[in-house]
Amino acid sequence: MDHISVSQINLYLDCSLKYKFYYIDRIPKPFKPSGILFGKAIHSALEWLNKQRQIGNHVSLEKLFKIFETDWFAYKAEEKVLFKEGETEEKLILKGKELLSLYFHQQNEPVLMAELPFQIPLISQTGEVLEVPLYGVIDLIEKGDVITEFKTSQKTMDLFQVSNSLQLTAYSYAYEFLFQKRPKGLKIVNLVKSKNPKLEVIYTTREKKDYQRLFLLAKKVLEAIKARIFFPKPSFKCKECEYQEYCEKWGG
C-alpha cells in the first residue's frame, strides 16, 4: 500500500471482506448501484461548475444540466447499473437536475479552489508518523477559508453523521497541514434525492482530538489489513453489494 484514503478506511470499517474483494483481490464489480453513479455524476457536474466559477466564468444552468447528463451517460456506458425498485433513469435524471438547480441558485461565496488533491503525512499528537501518507481530494474551498464536502444521499444527514464524517476531518487536517492555518468553517452540502429533492447545508468543526482519532483509526485499519483480517459484516448495505456472489462462497 503506498497511501491510505478515507474511502479505504470507511470501506474497511463498513465491511472488511468487501474491502479485500475490491482493493486486494481487485475483483471487477459486475454492476454499480444507481446511487453510486448518480453521486459521481452530480459530483463531476459540481466540480465543473466550481472550476468555472473559480476562473470567473459565468455558466448557465442549461450547460450544467448538459454536463450532468453527459457524465451520467458516460458512466452508464461503462457500467451495468442496478436500479432500486420503482426507480427509473428518467426519474433520477430529473432529481439530479432539481438538486443541481437548487445548488446553482443558492448564495455561494467566491470559489478559491475546487477539487484540491493532497497526499500528506498523517502525524499523531505524539509525533508518530503513519507509515503511508494520507491521500484525498478536497471538494471545495470558498473565500473565508470554508471547506465543503458534497454528499448525495437518500435521506437528510443528521448532526451526528456530520460530526463524525471522517472525510471532513481529513479535509480539515489537510487544509491545516498545507496552509498552516485552521479552516474558518467546515460544511457538508447534502443533496438529498428524496421524493421532493432538497439541499441541506450543515456546519461543523474539528479539533486536534479529531485528528488524533483519524490517525488512530488509519493506523488500526492498516494493522488489520496487514494481519489479513477480513470477514463479512452483514448489514442493510449487502442488498446493493456487488460482491454478494463471492461473499456467499467465503471460506474464512
Ligand code: SF4
Ligand atoms: S454481501 Fe455484505 S457482508 Fe458480504 S461482502 Fe458484501 S457487504 Fe460484506
